[in-house]
Structure formats: structure tokens, C-alpha cells
Amino acid sequence: MLLSEDVKPIRYLKTKTADIIKTVNETKRTIIITQNGEAKAVVQNIETYENLQKSLNMLKMIVQSQNDLENDNCISQDEMFKRLEKKLFD
Missing domain, CATH: 3.40.1620 (YefM-like fold)
Structure with missing residues (x-):
């Protein structure tokens, strides 16, 4: 600046x-x-604003992921795919 x-x-x-x-x-x-x-x-300019918003959203997702890990609020990849398949094919 x-x-x-x-x-x-x-x-x-x-x-x-x-x-x-x-x-x-x-x-x-x-x-x-x-x-x-x-x-x-x-x-x-709008491009700078949009990039800033995308960056903030990414940071929010990272923080949410860290919180989920710290609170043991996670499932295995295999379990996730099983749940997805069930939703898609049931």
C-alpha cells in the first residue's frame, strides 16, 4: 500500500x-x-473483493475442520463413502 x-x-x-x-x-x-x-x-475492484471472500471462506472451512478434529467429530473415508452410496442408491 x-x-x-x-x-x-x-x-x-x-x-x-x-x-x-x-x-x-x-x-x-x-x-x-x-x-x-x-x-x-x-x-x-470486484476481482480483489471476490478473491478476499473466497480466502475468508477457505479459512472458515479450515477452522471448522480443525474444530472437528479436536472434538473427534470425524469418520473414516470408507465410512463416508458407505454413507454416500447409501444416500445415492437407496
């Missing part, structure tokens, strides 16, 4: 919205919008 380029006041967003959208799409960097000197919002 380049603070001199990636942090903009809200008045800049109001007057240069098209420029900000063009910049985030070209650079793939997130722009931080400030109001009264405090960070209040971010603007990022």
Missing part, C-alpha cells in the same frame, strides 16, 4: 469517483477513504 496514493479524503471520492474506479481496476490496489481524518471505507 502506498499511503500517498491509496488514502483519499471523501471529497476526492465525491469529485473523482470515475478516476478511483479506473485506478482500482488498473492497479488492483484498495483505496482507503477518510472522513474527518479517519479511515471510514475502502474501495476495491
Whole structure:
């Protein structure tokens, strides 16, 4: 992140919205919008946002898997396939 380029006041967003959208799409960097000197919002291109959401979902699945392992809430691969076959063919 380049603070001199990636942090903009809200008045800049109001007057240069098209420029900000063009910049985030070209650079793939997130722009931080400030109001009264405090960070209040971010603007990022859709691809970056979607990748962030995918990463968060993957991390949630990893944490859930770790919790299942710690709580002995697991079954063997053979048992899983038996259950799947039963659901599919019964």
C-alpha cells in the first residue's frame, strides 16, 4: 500500500469517483477513504473483493475442520463413502 496514493479524503471520492474506479481496476490496489481524518471505507475492484471472500471462506472451512478434529467429530473415508452410496442408491 502506498499511503500517498491509496488514502483519499471523501471529497476526492465525491469529485473523482470515475478516476478511483479506473485506478482500482488498473492497479488492483484498495483505496482507503477518510472522513474527518479517519479511515471510514475502502474501495476495491470486484476481482480483489471476490478473491478476499473466497480466502475468508477457505479459512472458515479450515477452522471448522480443525474444530472437528479436536472434538473427534470425524469418520473414516470408507465410512463416508458407505454413507454416500447409501444416500445415492437407496
